[in-house]
Amino acid sequence: MSAPTLIALLHGPDQPGLVARVSGWIFARGGNILHADQHHDREAGIFFQRVEWAPVGAEGVAERDARDFEAFAASLGMQVRVAVTSHRPRVAIFVSKANHCFHDLVLRWKAGDFACEIVAIVGNHADLAAAAAGYGLAFHHIPVEAATKAAAEARQLALLRELRADLVILARYMQVLSAEFLEKCGMPVINIHHSFLPAFAGGRPYHQAHARGVKLIGATAHYATRDLDEGPIINQDVARVTHRHGVDDLIRKGRDLEKTVLAQAVRWHLDSRVLVYGNKTVVFD
Amino acid sequence: MSAPTLIALLHGPDQPGLVARVSGWIFARGGNILHADQHHDREAGIFFQRVEWAPVGAEGVAERDARDFEAFAASLGMQVRVAVTSHRPRVAIFVSKANHCFHDLVLRWKAGDFACEIVAIVGNHADLAAAAAGYGLAFHHIPVEAATKAAAEARQLALLRELRADLVILARYMQVLSAEFLEKCGMPVINIHHSFLPAFAGGRPYHQAHARGVKLIGATAHYATRDLDEGPIINQDVARVTHRHGVDDLIRKGRDLEKTVLAQAVRWHLDSRVLVYGNKTVVFD
Amino acid sequence: MSAPTLIALLHGPDQPGLVARVSGWIFARGGNILHADQHHDREAGIFFQRVEWAPVGAEGVAERDARDFEAFAASLGMQVRVAVTSHRPRVAIFVSKANHCFHDLVLRWKAGDFACEIVAIVGNHADLAAAAAGYGLAFHHIPVEAATKAAAEARQLALLRELRADLVILARYMQVLSAEFLEKCGMPVINIHHSFLPAFAGGRPYHQAHARGVKLIGATAHYATRDLDEGPIINQDVARVTHRHGVDDLIRKGRDLEKTVLAQAVRWHLDSRVLVYGNKTVVFD
């Protein structure tokens, strides 16, 4: 309902005058900067900026300015991504059987917390089909077996293309996406997983954490990359546990963490607040 | 040891092109912006900026640029404060009998956490005189009685002037400074006090909080103003308590909170990260 | 599915040997203590205990032991409440228009987090009727107007009696319950509300908190009493906010706090972990 704004996330080799050039470009077009935040990585010599501005002009000016700004940023040697807020990203949520992140994301979306369209729920199990229908959301059941994984991923990719999706959220999707899938899908994939101090390799991490007597459990939201659970971190949080908490309590508290950590990461992503470089993120919160 | 930089905190009526003008001014002088953070208060129509830059030129250029930038900001209708990092603010710490914030501040300062000089410890009691001496710090004992309060504050003001102090920290100083003192001293005064949900009026707040069975206790650091404990908030934090904690435990946990909340507020202030407007702050952390 | 256990919450004048007597009574019956936690309020001279044990015997022994233990505790001068875990408390959730606590409670209940039956959703508005139906829950629309409040409360009381409810949860129910209602309903009523440091009297507290520039917002779950928002506190938590958060962000973060703080309070209550005395609680977490 409000007029669209533009949000640019740019980064590249640091050089004097970048802030002046970017703000000067916008000013010269009559745009009004609403937010601007910069960061300099001294050691790496990289400049990062998130700048949001209101363009001035007739309908369609935002899209034209977005394209022009991309060309301008490229001329500065910067990598850039420009979002126009009138375009609501199209999101596919991948699920398995666990429903806590699924419900949490959908309810927040319905409450207006997320500037996106949820265009599909994709499950390798059908457990959440009825819940998705109850929310009026399309559910796609694409089973994944070891023998048929490649074919299943091909179906997922075709679906994402057909839906013109912009983002995949793995809401406790219990399958590892192949490196090939991640390369081909051409859009960010946000994942959530548990985290512990110390870390535990192998299966049943909550059981291991309980056996080790940890006093904190955690969750990490990150972009999925070829190296499982090793992609750029977007958000992390922890909860305190004691000896009075059994494995079931740890799992329950872990569910709460997973919900809030994932929801915050998704919100930051959708608000164009997360800039990825190398294997890390700058989050302009 | 590193070359001095300039940090400007400016705010005033929002208008298009402010970011471009400020960065353009710095760029035209050959300066390199190291950090810049903006904020817009939409409802109030106010623009806020913290910008840090490295000036280029011979010795003394930083001071000259600081003066020039102040004139420039005034021409934009902005209020501004410009700090040159080669000038280390001169700090007076006011104490009474409690020593936890005093030791914490001094040890952090000795560890290099605070970009300042501690030029005096001022106590209305002499309890911390020996500890100050142990740290090699000058201690000034200025007793305060109801009958002699005006004279004591006059002595404090004279001392601050003589020491050319830039900042007063009330490190659990248990006297209320008069409105007259705050007007005349001409420098910020940072205070720390306990906070509760709900709040408790009257004396012995920890006893009241214990009687009420609160599950959280808190501390707030703020700039002192005429209205006691009502000045602009810089930092707040809480700690969890249970029925197993007696009043003594609450007080002990409160001490820990007071230390960390005050230290963080002082650090932000010394790094020119706190901008006051009206009765609130923008903290560019 | 597991055999029922008994949980006693008792408190009364402290006296030597109470732990020995209570554990001896259970041991003499062949019961096995699973958990026991004691607390002594030294100043008030009060003893508090939560003890959970597995009774030995044929079906029905748990109920008989519960009654016998109540008589035993009375003989010690103790007030006691004994829960048999095979009895799942019957819960009515009161709502208005806001749905975040409602969805959160129901989804946690469906996930098995709450040992209770949700027997009714009672709304003074009908906004959540469809959502309740979607969960298969009975929805009762009882409008409340100033002129008809007494009649509306009478209907609510009749409904609670008819449903044999054991607990009322106010899930952002935006009506003040009268002292008469609270006296007559004969069951605990758990409420959730926002909390701030400092506290703000009057309306639109999030707007006031924003205007004051607070750095923390909070939520408090408590038992409702005649003095609005002044009943025994069960749980509290806070979230950090900055100048970058507008009023809408504060409200959104407040919603998240309200959900988690209320859910934890309800869980503790249902697990017989909350003992009220005077205007405070002992939470055996």
Place this chain on the structure above:
Amino acid sequence: MSAPTLIALLHGPDQPGLVARVSGWIFARGGNILHADQHHDREAGIFFQRVEWAPVGAEGVAERDARDFEAFAASLGMQVRVAVTSHRPRVAIFVSKANHCFHDLVLRWKAGDFACEIVAIVGNHADLAAAAAGYGLAFHHIPVEAATKAAAEARQLALLRELRADLVILARYMQVLSAEFLEKCGMPVINIHHSFLPAFAGGRPYHQAHARGVKLIGATAHYATRDLDEGPIINQDVARVTHRHGVDDLIRKGRDLEKTVLAQAVRWHLDSRVLVYGNKTVVFD
């Protein structure tokens, strides 16, 4: 100044009636239980208890009751440790060059937070000798080189024996204690180290964490065992970091965490709240 109390930490195979037997034993002696907390590890079938009581009788009764209770607990098949609060544990603090944990521990001790005597500061470097002297504490400089490590540890062990120490605190002591030392010293050794999610092997962990872009850093206090940094965890906490924090900021925030996490662990240990079994702890907080 107050009359001594006894605190027993006991654990062993779970069996019906343990709570009754323990409390009955104390009651039969005329003792009054002040606190009692139990825990049952269902999977392992182990019972844990912390019980504190005030004995009745002439001087010396506490020590006699402590010995008697140990015999009694053994007759139940329980392992037990009984502390008499009139005996203040004798503590040796091991340091290297970093001073933050050292100052923090000593100042808390002087403030009355720790029920112990600090009998020696032992440094492999002499950097903190003057600070120790300033506090009136004996400083022992025992250099440790790879070639002389065995001899140095022999000197340390002899010193601990001579001082009749009960506890060693490693306050950022940057040497690995040998398995032989830990076996021979015959007393608990509490260590503090940084923790990250994910964990980082190898040197310069803060640099690794910064390169990885973590959003949380942590600290863990634990009992030292043969497996470095793998002993039973007593306490953990984390702090939030962003891309704006450089390596120096991470280290500074890490220092704050190390102080508070270690101090809390030491306090719990000295109050006989930490029971070790296997490689984990039960903390009766």
